[in-house]
Amino acid sequence: MSIYFKIEKWYPVAMANESLQNEFTKIFPEGTIAEPLDKYCTLKVGGPADFFCKAKDLETLKNLINFAKNSSLPYFILSGGTNVLFDDKGFRGLVIKIDFKNLEIKDEYITADAGVIVALMMNRAASSGLTGLEKWIGLPGTVGGAVRGNAGCNGLETKDVLVKATLLNPETGEIHEEEPGYFGFGYRDSKIKHSNEIVLNATFHLKKGEPQKVEDPRVFTQPKGLSAGSFFKNPSLATPAGMLIDKAGLKGTRIGNAQISEVHGNFILNLGGATAKDIKDLVALAKSTVKEKFGINLEEEVKIVGER
Ligand SMILES: Cc1cc2nc3c(=O)[nH]c(=O)nc-3n(C[C@H](O)[C@H](O)[C@H](O)COP(=O)(O)OP(=O)(O)OC[C@H]3O[C@@H](n4cnc5c(N)ncnc54)[C@H](O)[C@@H]3O)c2cc1C
Structure with missing residues (x-):
C-alpha cells in the first residue's frame, strides 16, 4: 500500500543552528522559527524566515537588532508588506515586523507610529474633523513604509504633509527627529531608502475641516x-x-x-x-x-x- 502526502508548498529547512534558535526563542518568546513570509505580504509568495518577530515597542526592536548583530545574522525590517517580494527560499536571517501602533492627534497634527496602517490614520483624521489625507484613498501600507518611499497617490505625496519623523540609526542606536528637508524626498524616493535608518513615527500637518469625499480614479485603471x-x-x-x-x-x-x-x-x-x-x-x-x-x-x- 502506498501512502501519499500532499505537500502544499516546499520550504527548505531553516539554516540556522539549533542553539541559536533556542537562544532566540528564550529571549523573544513571541518570536518564531522558519516563519512563512507569504503570510506577511500582499503578493502572498515567499518561503520562511529563519527567525521572525514582531517588534511592538522600541525596546524590542533594539533588542532584536542587537540579537541579529551579535549573531552575525542579516535582518530585514518589514511593515505592511505591500511593497515587497520575498524569495521562494525565504530569508536567511531575522525578519522584524514593525508593530508599533500608537496614534495621537493634537490640534491639526497627527503623530502616528511607523506600524500604523495609512488607511486607519486617514479614518482617525477624518473622525477627528481633520482634512488633508483624503487623496490617499486606496493607498496601502503603513506610515513607516510611506515615509521611507515617499508614498502617495492622486497628487498627494508623503512629503506634502509630513512635518517630522523620528528615526532609529540601527548602527549606533541613536534616535533622532528630522524635518522633511533631511529626507531628500523625490518620486518614490528618500535618503533613508538608501540607508538603513528605521522610521519609528511620523507627524503630519492637516487642517481642521470637513473631510472631502474623494473618488479614487485608480479603481477603474488598476x-x-x-x-x-x-x-x-x-x-x-x-x-x-x-x-x-x-x-x-x-x-x-x-x-x-x-x-x-x-x-x-x-x-x-x-x-x-x-x-x-x-x-x-x-x-x-x-x-x-x-x-x-x-x-x-x-x-x-x-x-x-x-x-x-
Ligand atoms: C494594490 C496596491 C496599490 C498600491 N498603490 C500605491 C500608490 O498608489 N502609491 C504608492 O506610493 N505606493 C503604492 N503601493 C505600494 C505600497 O503601498 C507603498 O510602497 C507603501 O508605502 C509600503 O508600505 P509598507 O508598510 O507596506 O512597507 P513594506 O512593504 O513592509 O516595506 C517596503 C520597504 O520599506 C521598508 N520599511 C518598511 N517599514 C519601514 C520603517 N518603519 N522604517 C524603515 N524602512 C521601512 C522595508 O524594509 C522595505 O524595504 C501599492 C501597493 C499595493 C499592493
Whole structure:
C-alpha cells in the first residue's frame, strides 16, 4: 500500500543552528522559527524566515537588532508588506515586523507610529474633523513604509504633509527627529531608502475641516487581485512603466501562476499559487523587452528580498 502526502508548498529547512534558535526563542518568546513570509505580504509568495518577530515597542526592536548583530545574522525590517517580494527560499536571517501602533492627534497634527496602517490614520483624521489625507484613498501600507518611499497617490505625496519623523540609526542606536528637508524626498524616493535608518513615527500637518469625499480614479485603471502595486518606477511622467510594458506587447503575459495584468502593465499579479520565481521571471522579461524595444532601463519599485 502506498501512502501519499500532499505537500502544499516546499520550504527548505531553516539554516540556522539549533542553539541559536533556542537562544532566540528564550529571549523573544513571541518570536518564531522558519516563519512563512507569504503570510506577511500582499503578493502572498515567499518561503520562511529563519527567525521572525514582531517588534511592538522600541525596546524590542533594539533588542532584536542587537540579537541579529551579535549573531552575525542579516535582518530585514518589514511593515505592511505591500511593497515587497520575498524569495521562494525565504530569508536567511531575522525578519522584524514593525508593530508599533500608537496614534495621537493634537490640534491639526497627527503623530502616528511607523506600524500604523495609512488607511486607519486617514479614518482617525477624518473622525477627528481633520482634512488633508483624503487623496490617499486606496493607498496601502503603513506610515513607516510611506515615509521611507515617499508614498502617495492622486497628487498627494508623503512629503506634502509630513512635518517630522523620528528615526532609529540601527548602527549606533541613536534616535533622532528630522524635518522633511533631511529626507531628500523625490518620486518614490528618500535618503533613508538608501540607508538603513528605521522610521519609528511620523507627524503630519492637516487642517481642521470637513473631510472631502474623494473618488479614487485608480479603481477603474488598476487590477484587483494579489499584487505589490506598481512593480516598476515610472522612468518619467511622459513614459510610465505600465505604458512601456503595454507597448512592448507584454500585457497579459503569464509565467507559471504569475501574470502581467491585462488591465495595467505595471502590475504583476499572483493568480494563486505563483512562486517568487514566476514573478522574477516576468520582471526580467519586462525589463529586457522594454530595454530592447525602447532603450529604457526599468527600475523596480518593489523591494526584492532574499536571493535574486
Ligand atoms: C494594490 C496596491 C496599490 C498600491 N498603490 C500605491 C500608490 O498608489 N502609491 C504608492 O506610493 N505606493 C503604492 N503601493 C505600494 C505600497 O503601498 C507603498 O510602497 C507603501 O508605502 C509600503 O508600505 P509598507 O508598510 O507596506 O512597507 P513594506 O512593504 O513592509 O516595506 C517596503 C520597504 O520599506 C521598508 N520599511 C518598511 N517599514 C519601514 C520603517 N518603519 N522604517 C524603515 N524602512 C521601512 C522595508 O524594509 C522595505 O524595504 C501599492 C501597493 C499595493 C499592493
